[in-house]
Amino acid sequence: MHRIEREDAPEFTFEFEGEPLTAREGDTVAAALLANNHRSLRTTAVTGEPRGPFCMMGVCFECLVEIDGVANRQACMTEAQSGMKVRRQLGANDLGKGPSFDDDEGASS
Amino acid sequence: MKDHYQIAIIGAGPAGMAAATIAAKHGASVLLLDEQPHAGGQIYRAVKRQSIKDRDVLGADYYVGRGLVTELDDSAVKHITGATVWQVSPEREIGISKDGVAWLVTADQVILATGAQERPFPIPGWTLPGVMNAGAAQVLLKSSGVASPDAVFVGTGPLLYLVAYQYMRAGIPIRAILDTTPKSNMLRALPHLPAALTNLGALLKGQRWIKQLHAKSMPFIKDVEDVRLIGEDAISKVEYRRAGQWQHIETTQVFLHQGVVPNVNLAMAAGCEHTWNDIQLCWRAETNAWGETNMPGIAIAGDGITIAGARAAEFRGRITGYGALVRCGLMNAAERDRQAQPFQSALNGELRMRPFLDAMFRPPRQFRIPEDDATIVCRCEEVTAGKIRESVTLGCLGPNQLKSFSRCGMGPCQGRFCGLTSLEIIAETRGVPVEAIEAMRLRAPVKPLMLSELASLSAEPELTD
Numbered sequence: 001m002h003r004i005e006r007e008d009a010p011e012f013t014f015e016f017e018g019e020p021l022t023a024r025e026g027d028t029v030a031a032a033l034l035a036n037n038h039r040s041l042r043t044t045a046v047t048g049e050p051r052g053p054f055c056m057m058g059v060c061f062e063c064l065v066e067i068d069g070v071a072n073r074q075a076c077m078t079e080a081q082s083g084m085k086v087r088r089q090l091g092a093n094d095l096g097k098g099p100s101f102d103d104d105e106g107a108s109s
Numbered sequence: 110m111k112d113h114y115q116i117a118i119i120g121a122g123p124a125g126m127a128a129a130t131i132a133a134k135h136g137a138s139v140l141l142l143d144e145q146p147h148a149g150g151q152i153y154r155a156v157k158r159q160s161i162k163d164r165d166v167l168g169a170d171y172y173v174g175r176g177l178v179t180e181l182d183d184s185a186v187k188h189i190t191g192a193t194v195w196q197v198s199p200e201r202e203i204g205i206s207k208d209g210v211a212w213l214v215t216a217d218q219v220i221l222a223t224g225a226q227e228r229p230f231p232i233p234g235w236t237l238p239g240v241m242n243a244g245a246a247q248v249l250l251k252s253s254g255v256a257s258p259d260a261v262f263v264g265t266g267p268l269l270y271l272v273a274y275q276y277m278r279a280g281i282p283i284r285a286i287l288d289t290t291p292k293s294n295m296l297r298a299l300p301h302l303p304a305a306l307t308n309l310g311a312l313l314k315g316q317r318w319i320k321q322l323h324a325k326s327m328p329f330i331k332d333v334e335d336v337r338l339i340g341e342d343a344i345s346k347v348e349y350r351r352a353g354q355w356q357h358i359e360t361t362q363v364f365l366h367q368g369v370v371p372n373v374n375l376a377m378a379a380g381c382e383h384t385w386n387d388i389q390l391c392w393r394a395e396t397n398a399w400g401e402t403n404m405p406g407i408a409i410a411g412d413g414i415t416i417a418g419a420r421a422a423e424f425r426g427r428i429t430g431y432g433a434l435v436r437c438g439l440m441n442a443a444e445r446d447r448q449a450q451p452f453q454s455a456l457n458g459e460l461r462m463r464p465f466l467d468a469m470f471r472p473p474r475q476f477r478i479p480e481d482d483a484t485i486v487c488r489c490e491e492v493t494a495g496k497i498r499e500s501v502t503l504g505c506l507g508p509n510q511l512k513s514f515s516r517c518g519m520g521p522c523q524g525r526f527c528g529l530t531s532l533e534i535i536a537e538t539r540g541v542p543v544e545a546i547e548a549m550r551l552r553a554p555v556k557p558l559m560l561s562e563l564a565s566l567s568a569e570p571e572l573t574d
Contacts, residue, residue, distance in 0.1 A: 027255075053241060054242060
């Protein structure tokens with residue numbers, strides 16, 4: 001996906017999987033990730049299939065990501081903020097380890 | 110922070126905004142709750158921000174919403190954005206969550222204006238990254254000016270053509286439009302055409318979108334009979350069948366659409382009665398002329414009742430707002446009737462076109478009830494059409510038993526993207542009408558809630574305007 005001409009909105013940087021990405025004021029996390037061509041944001045708990053944003057209106061829960069250490073945040077309902085750290089969620093969460101994924105489990109793709 | 114209001118309204122789309130401003134104007138204390146960061150709902154999303162310079166891209170109908178948002182901004186309505194409503198109890202206790210904190214308020218009158226969502230489009234590969242709803246394409250365009258230069262639009266219905274038309278106006282290339290409208294729909298729609306002609310302007314507008322899309326040098330493929338979406342880590346190819354022949358288009362983006370259906374989760378969980386709407390193939394809330402349901406003090410406005418579009422939602426919002434004012438003792442019935450009359454006439458005008466649109470864009474069976482057993486129906490729990498049919502042969506009677514058989518409908522979306530499909534599969538497999546099947550029981554919390562949010566219920570949040 002790409003941006004078409006729009007009113008000047010201030011740009012800022014946030015992180016996805018440790019990589020700095022540019023977002024514009026007013027973007028949701030999902031919109032900012034799609035604008036940077038990240039379509040796949042997690043793998044499913046049952047079969048490990050890849051998934052990404054689908055409805056963009058908070059209904060389908062496909063765009064769940066970890067934001068600043070909190071898992072299961074809806075990327076399409078959360079406004080992107082400067083310095084935000086966003087991570088993929090891979091498979092089912094391990095209840096024994098708390099809400100965050102460890103680095104060695106979450107960084108691949 | 111107040112914990113009681115005369116009127117609480119859930120959803121700040123056209124219906125919710127219209128109801129809220131009418132109620133506040135006549136002296137009610139009004140709370141308006143909405144999940145989005147700005148008022149407007151999906152249809153008028155980000156309408157005051159204008160993310161795209163050229164106003165012709167989104168069109169004049171979109172900017173109509175500015176009036177409603179301005180009216181709301183100038184009113185005494187207490188509007189809380191970014192707030193998820195996870196419960197409306199029969200006693201009208203409303204559970205709200207915002208920024209990780211949950212709290213409860215009560216209201217004498219509640220108006221549910223939760224609008225519509227897109228109908229599920231269960232075809233092979235619809236869960237692949239890069240496959241989204243056409244409504245999602247429009248959200249990206251409206252709020253961020255983000256678009257795909259490689260999109261294949263698949264489906265039927267006004268929103269599909271509108272979003273493709275908006276792409277065209279923005280100069281974004283479209284790979285193809287695959288139209289799944291069955292030819293036979295035209296015959297069924299024809300008897301409703303005279304009534305629809307009373308709203309000639311709207312009909313001609315739709316026709317203009319389609320004509321201009323046809324004139325564009327891209328494939329506009331009609332009478333598509335079947336579609337499969339192919340890919341490994343993301344969508345890479347669309348296969349489609351037309352006149353018995355399979356063909357394909359390579360692409361990185363697909364937008365699906367086959368109509369919208371009421372968002373019923375909150376209303377059903379509150380105990381509001383619903384019946385099967387065989388014309389729109391979804392649930393319909395049972396409401397009277399003032400939007401009142403069987404639950405005392407709970408009314409519904411807008412597309413949450415039946416699908417009628419943005420302008421109708423606005424008029425229904427006004428009418429429902431007047432109804433609530435009478436029940437609060439802030440207006441007498443005669444004054445209500447007098448003031449609501451022009452909105453009732455305008456609503457009737459909007460409704461005259463619906464039977465034609467409903468028949469013309471009725472999604473065909475093969476795109477509602479997947480033939481291929483491997484097609485995923487419940488996206489959250491990854492339950493296939495085959496698993497649902499197998500459950501029925503083992504004695505599963507309806508969606509509630511299906512939860513025990515398969516977990517279908519038990520994921521975070523709570524049946525929003527599988528409920529209608531599983532219902533129709535069960536009815537067909539059992540050989541009974543949908544009306545004969547008990548609806549999926551929906552319960553609070555209707556949106557997932559963190560334990561820490563529940564734990565915060567005892568504390569009073571400090572919210573500023």
